[in-house]
Amino acid sequence: GQSLEQPSEVTAVEGAIVQINCTYQTSGFYGLSWYQQHDGGAPTFLSYNALDGLEETGRFSSFLSRSDSYGYLLLQELQMKDSASYFCAVGGGATNKLIFGTGTLLAVQP
């Protein structure tokens, strides 16, 4: 089976940096994805790490350590619009099937 753990809530102020951690257990691992969801709307893709290391896309970066079964999403220069739920997910592979964590609610305060 597969299980993922991430903090349920994180609070930060505008302009700050926040890191959302994700640890996972899975019988077969292809990669770790991150998604953003605003107010129960459509989840949107942020990043996918299949190999160890840091991937940077604008203000967002994602890190993976396969040996530690651990990854994180780093959000820099936080803006109010970044207030949302963030989900890590394991999967990918040929089917692209993803199993999601329970999500981290990020509240950005002025």
Added chain:
Amino acid sequence: NAGVMQNPRHLVRRRGQEARLRCSPMKGHSHVYWYRQLPEEGLKFMVYLQKENIIDESGMPKERFSAEFPKEGPSILRIQQVVRGDSAAYFCASSPPPGGTGELFFGEGSRLTVL
């Protein structure tokens, strides 16, 4: 290029009725996935389909739930004899072949309320 289209956006049913949720994937996408989300919770995988084939239904409840993705037309998630516990948001996602990108394209969801 239109995104993933789901309808209805909101559906109200009484206990015992049937709910049918429809999903049209993005153009060129042949993989369709259904997820269920309860309030304040994560996305629970239900089923993965390709045209005319159910590939993985490991997340589907054994009874009352079924899914299809016919050769023509949208994918359908069908819930028979709904109960209050079926109240949730149902999200459809699609991806193009061959996969391996970790990227799914989600629709806006269908919110089912069972009275």
